[in-house]
Amino acid sequence: MIPELGHFALACAVALAFAQGVVGIFGPSLRDARALYATPLLALSHFAAIGLAFLALVWSGVVSDFTVENIADFSSSAVPLLYRITGVWGNHDGSILLWCLILSLCGAAVAVAGGGLPASLRARVLGVLGLVSGGFLLFTLTVSNPFTRIWPPPLEGAGINPILQDPGLAFHPPVLYTGYVGFSVAFAFAIAALIEGRIDAAWGRWVRPWALISWCFLTGGIALGSWWSYYTLGWGGYWFWDPVENAALLPWLTGTALLHCAIVVEKRESLKAWTVLLAIATFSLSLSGTFLVRSGILNSVHSFAAAPDQGLFILALLGLTIGGSLLLFAIRAPVLAATGIYAPISRESALVLNNVFLCAIAAVVFTGTLYPPFANLLFGIQLSVGAPFFNQTVLPLTAPIILAMGVGPMLPWKRADLLPALHRLWLAGAAALLVFAVLTASRHVIAALGLAGGAWVVVSALTDLFRRRFSTLSRSALGAALGHIGFGVSVLGIAGMTLAVQKVVVLQPGQSTTLGGYTWTLQDIHDAPGPNYTQRVADIVLSEDGAPFLTLHPSRRFFAAQKVITNDAAIHTNGFQDIYAVFADEPATGGAELRLNRHPMAPEIWFGGLIMALGGFVSLSDRRLRVGAPARRRHKPEGVVA
Amino acid sequence: MLKPKRRRLYLVIVSGLCLSAAVGLTLAAFSSSLTYFLSPRQVAAQHPAPGMSFRLGGIVQAGTVQTTLAGQTPTTHFAVTDGRAAVPVVFTGVLPDLFREGQGVVAIGAMSGDGVFHADEVLAKHGAAYMPKDVEQSLKEAGKWDPKFGPPPPASTWNDMKVGS
Numbered sequence: 001m002i003p004e005l006g007h008f009a010l011a012c013a014v015a016l017a018f019a020q021g022v023v024g025i026f027g028p029s030l031r032d033a034r035a036l037y038a039t040p041l042l043a044l045s046h047f048a049a050i051g052l053a054f055l056a057l058v059w060s061g062v063v064s065d066f067t068v069e070n071i072a073d074f075s076s077s078a079v080p081l082l083y084r085i086t087g088v089w090g091n092h093d094g095s096i097l098l099w100c101l102i103l104s105l106c107g108a109a110v111a112v113a114g115g116g117l118p119a120s121l122r123a124r125v126l127g128v129l130g131l132v133s134g135g136f137l138l139f140t141l142t143v144s145n146p147f148t149r150i151w152p153p154p155l156e157g158a159g160i161n162p163i164l165q166d167p168g169l170a171f172h173p174p175v176l177y178t179g180y181v182g183f184s185v186a187f188a189f190a191i192a193a194l195i196e197g198r199i200d201a202a203w204g205r206w207v208r209p210w211a212l213i214s215w216c217f218l219t220g221g222i223a224l225g226s227w228w229s230y231y232t233l234g235w236g237g238y239w240f241w242d243p244v245e246n247a248a249l250l251p252w253l254t255g256t257a258l259l260h261c262a263i264v265v266e267k268r269e270s271l272k273a274w275t276v277l278l279a280i281a282t283f284s285l286s287l288s289g290t291f292l293v294r295s296g297i298l299n300s301v302h303s304f305a306a307a308p309d310q311g312l313f314i315l316a317l318l319g320l321t322i323g324g325s326l327l328l329f330a331i332r333a334p335v336l337a338a339t340g341i342y343a344p345i346s347r348e349s350a351l352v353l354n355n356v357f358l359c360a361i362a363a364v365v366f367t368g369t370l371y372p373p374f375a376n377l378l379f380g381i382q383l384s385v386g387a388p389f390f391n392q393t394v395l396p397l398t399a400p401i402i403l404a405m406g407v408g409p410m411l412p413w414k415r416a417d418l419l420p421a422l423h424r425l426w427l428a429g430a431a432a433l434l435v436f437a438v439l440t441a442s443r444h445v446i447a448a449l450g451l452a453g454g455a456w457v458v459v460s461a462l463t464d465l466f467r468r469r470f471s472t473l474s475r476s477a478l479g480a481a482l483g484h485i486g487f488g489v490s491v492l493g494i495a496g497m498t499l500a501v502q503k504v505v506v507l508q509p510g511q512s513t514t515l516g517g518y519t520w521t522l523q524d525i526h527d528a529p530g531p532n533y534t535q536r537v538a539d540i541v542l543s544e545d546g547a548p549f550l551t552l553h554p555s556r557r558f559f560a561a562q563k564v565i566t567n568d569a570a571i572h573t574n575g576f577q578d579i580y581a582v583f584a585d586e587p588a589t590g591g592a593e594l595r596l597n598r599h600p601m602a603p604e605i606w607f608g609g610l611i612m613a614l615g616g617f618v619s620l621s622d623r624r625l626r627v628g629a630p631a632r633r634r635h636k637p638e639g640v641v642a
Numbered sequence: 643m644l645k646p647k648r649r650r651l652y653l654v655i656v657s658g659l660c661l662s663a664a665v666g667l668t669l670a671a672f673s674s675s676l677t678y679f680l681s682p683r684q685v686a687a688q689h690p691a692p693g694m695s696f697r698l699g700g701i702v703q704a705g706t707v708q709t710t711l712a713g714q715t716p717t718t719h720f721a722v723t724d725g726r727a728a729v730p731v732v733f734t735g736v737l738p739d740l741f742r743e744g745q746g747v748v749a750i751g752a753m754s755g756d757g758v759f760h761a762d763e764v765l766a767k768h769g770a771a772y773m774p775k776d777v778e779q780s781l782k783e784a785g786k787w788d789p790k791f792g793p794p795p796p797a798s799t800w801n802d803m804k805v806g807s
Contacts, residue, residue: 344652356657360664367668381678384697386750388675393667504735505714513714584736587709593716595736 003068006056007147010097013049013104014141017134020046020107024127025195028120036119039126040111046130047108050137054101057146061088067153070094070146076157076561078532079165086170087160093146095173099290100140102174102181103133110185117206124192129184135317143310159561162533168228176221176248180286182214183255187283190276191325194332199276204266207279209620211262215255216616222248223609231569236502236580236597238605241390246369247289253362254282257355264351267413271352272336273329278355280329284322285362291318343415350408357401364393402453402491405484406460410467424467428460450495457488479619483612490608496601504584508591516598519543520581523551525592533557535568538583538592554583554594578602677750685753686727692755698731699748700724707743722749722759731759738766 020042027035057070061084066072074091075084089098107129114122140146163169189207193199225248230238239245258278264271291314342348368385375381406428410421432452439448461484468477503515512521523539537555541548552570559566572579580597587593679697680690690696699722706721706728718737721728731749741747741764751761 341649344649352653353656356660360660363661364664364668371672383676383678385672386675386677389671392671392675393664396667397664504716506711506716507714511714582736587716589711593736 002056002059003065003147003149006053006060007145009049009052009056010137010141010145010147013046013053013100014134014137016042016046016049017104017130017137020130021127021134022130024123024125024130027127028123036123039123039130040114043104043107043111043126043130046133047104050097050101050104053147054097057094057097058085058088061085064157066155066157067149067151068146069148069150072150072154072157074158074160076159076532078156078561079160080531082167082170083160083165087164089173090160090164090169093140093144095177096136096140096144097146098174099177099181100133100137102177103129103136103184106181106185107133110188121189121192121196124195125185125188128188128191132184132188132321135321139310139313139317143313156561159532159559162557162559162562162564162566163232166228166232168224168232172221172224172228175217175224177290179214179216179218179221180248180251180290182210182217183251183279183283183286185210186214186258186279187325190279191328193276193336194328197332197335199265199272199336201266201269204262204264204269204275207275208259208262208266211255211258211279211282212616212620215252215259216613216620218248218252218255219609219616220613222252223606223613226609227606230602231571232566236500236569236582236595236599238497238602241368241385241387243369246365247285247292250289250362250365250369251282251286253358253365254278254285257358257362258282260351260354264348268342268348270342270348273333274355276333276336277329280322280325284318284325285366287321288318342413345411345418346416347408347411347413350404350411353404354401354408357397357404361394361397361401364397365390368393399449399453402457405457405487409461409464409480409484424463425460427463428456431459432456444499447495447498450498451492454488454490454492454495457491458485461485461488475622476619479615479617479622482615482618484615486608486611486613486615488608489604489611493601493604493606493608496604497599500597500599500602502595502597504593504595506587506589506591506593511591513596515596517544518579518598519546520594520596522592522594525586528555530557532561533559536583536586538581538594540570540581540594540596542579550579552579552581554581556583556586573603575603576601679748681724682722682727682729683724685729685759690753692753695750695752697748697750698722698729698759698761700729700746702741702743702745702747703728704743706730722747729759730757731761731764733761733764735764737764741766 020039023035023042024039027039057068059065060068060071061075062081064071064075064077064084070088070091070093074094075087079087088094107126110122110125110129114125117125186207189203189210193203222245225245226238229240230236258275261271261275261278265275368389372382372384375383406425407418407421410424411418432455435455436448436452439451461481464484465473465478465481501516503513505513507513507522509522509524512519514520519542521541521543523541525536525538528535528537535555535557537553540552540554542550542552550572552572554570555568557566557568558564567582567584569580569582571581578597578599580599580602582595583592584595585593677695677697679699680688682698682700685698701723703721703723706719708719710717710719715734717732717734719730719732721730723729731751733749733751738747745766748765749759749761750763750765751759754760
């Protein structure tokens with residue numbers, strides 16, 4: 001009964017979404033006040049309907065209703081409660097429903113928080129969101145319905161994929177999807193502005209919080225995913241340049257560019273058309289990222305298996321959304337004239353430079369990600385573009401961004417002199433040179449360059465903070481500096497990881513080996529119980545100069561239901577270094593095959609991501625983003641979406 | 643203040659420089675770091691030059707997996723087959739959890755002079771019933787399986803696959 005209710009609610013949501021789309025987009029041009037009042041209500045009821053459908057699916061998961069195909073295939077009654085809930089979005093159909101839920105949540109947030117917007121703009125924004133949501137809901141309902149029943153129901157479900165049974169993955173998809181989908185609001189604002197043919201500073205001020213909040217979530221989602229793959233997959237890597245990862249990185253790059261150039265629109269009323277284009281590009285990349293990968297067009301280790309008819313439906317939807325918005329842009333963009341002018345050396349120019357380089361990186365990553373499927377389609381050859389390609393192309397393009405990141409915030413608007421700005425940066429320059437000199441002495445040039453770059457960014461952002469008085473420091477300036485510091489910290493972590501050492505050994509209990517200045521001794525291998533798995537645990541004692549200081553317990557878990565073994569890595573971190581051990585196998589000769597790693601600076605990679613996201617939230621709390629809006633906007637995005 | 647025309651010129655120059663840098667880097671990286679996917683059959687026919695990095699994909703041939711210890715370091719020898727030809731592979735390091743005979747794998751590395759593929763990395767999909775897309779394609783081309791006749795046979799039945807059939 002409950003799944004049917006969910007199914008019905010989903011069908012209602014499709015109707016409500018299309019109604020929201022049509023009324024919202026055409027209502028304002030008919031000058032009909034009823035349309036303007038109806039759209040927010042439609043958006044709210046549309047959200048309520050999807051929420052109901054989603055709750056119904058979660059309920060089926062919690063009570064283990066195996067007559068629902070989705071639950072029977074991806075859950076079982078032995079799975080702990082948390083993963084019976086999160087397993088609902090750990091598969092193709094459920095994840096798309098979650099995607100639609102978040103999209104409708106964005107619509108509801110605009111309806112509630114957008115009281116300060118002109119009524120026609122709000123209706124149009126909601127209309128665009130409704131149309132997009134309607135298209136994807138129709139897809140869910142017709143070809144990827146999570147409520148499909150099976151008969152006869154199996155006695156027990158197939159169970160969740162063991163590597164998805166992890167707290168990191170439980171929260172990674174919702175956070176990442178909120179990031180992806182949040183850009184739909186910036187996109188809807190861009191389309192609405194194109195329809196109205198008007199963009200001003202106020203538009204920039206309305207768009208920025210939405211772009212900022214989704215950027216925070218996207219940053220957090222990427223960091224979480226990277227951290228998850230680092231500690232669960234047992235490869236000891238954090239980024240593999242896999243198409244799925246690139247799909248998340250692309251909107252992050254253009255979204256970062258969008259954040260920066262929306263400042264220019266807000267402050268200087270310049271770069272308007274470019275901002276609109278970036279908003280369209282960011283959401284288009286989010287869309288194609290989510291769905292190209294999910295539909296199996298891109299070959300990825302993460303992809304869900306999907307039927308070919310789904311791929312075609314998705315391609316049609318993507319074509320309509322992206323093609324339609326770009327066509328609208330081509331027709332209407334000339335209307336958006338710039339008013340602010342600036343000199344080649346100024347804050348504006350620095351932001352333009354940031355945009356140019358971020359977009360160049362995005363273009364390179366895009367090419368590398370999409371070339372293999374196209375080469376296969378056009379020339380029939382199978383090839384892959386892996387980490388070496390991305391390292392060779394992305395790293396050189398990141399270097400100028402790192403350099404400019406230090407200087408940019410020091411420059412005033414309109415017109416600036418480079419010399420005084422550089423003068424203020426002597427400390428950052430000295431810090432970078434010092435780091436570089438120390439590390440080149442130990443002959444690690446790449447690591448030295450990276451660490452020097454990270455030090456440059458962090459110290460220059462700190463200099464910028466101390467240059468202004470703390471009393472007059474606005475939250476948005478503090479947030480921006482935090483964002484830059486976070487990026488610098490991540491760069492430090494990534495550069496530090498190039499100094500990582502690892503070793504694969506087979507040890508008998510009692511034997512030991514040395515790595516990275518430590519002695520690693522395998523003390524014992526023993527059995528331990530688990531909820532829906534049994535595990536073998538290895539006890540590894542680390543000692544330095546003969547004094548033991550740490551015991552690690554990596555384990556191998558046997559999931560009987562799926563006949564799958566996973567390795568649970570043991571990681572010890574002190575904030576600046578990870579000691580990482582994987583219990584890889586028990587060879588026939590006895591003992592344990594272990595992979596031991598020492599990762600200097602690894603925690604900084606995700607710590608930096610966290611600081612970046614935090615910077616975004618600090619910036620969101622700035623008064624300026626609320627000024628010019630009535631009091632109703634006070635409980636706005638942060639409260640609603642977070 | 644500069645005239646808008648002049649300003650636009652600067653913008654175009656900067657963007658153009660950056661774009662050409664991006665294109666140049668992409669082309670340079672394409673020429674040096676594209677890795678081709680070859681099936682064992684293609685390796686047998688084309689004899690890729692020793693040291694050229696490529697991805698070798700197929701099924702781990704039944705009865706070929708041997709692990710030896712050199713000191714404390716384990717080295718695994720196995721053969722990858724597509725039912726037409728088999729390529730011996732040597733790999734030092736941790737194999738994926740799902741690595742077993744009859745499982746589809748992709749190995750990244752290069753041939754050495756003695757006709758053995760030295761893998762730097764071995765990938766297997768997390769999911770027992772999964773067939774890597776490239777491997778699926780090469781099995782199709784080897785005439786071992788066609789999607790027209792239903793889903794791929796379960797990984798365990800590939801154990802019976804013999805070379806040269």
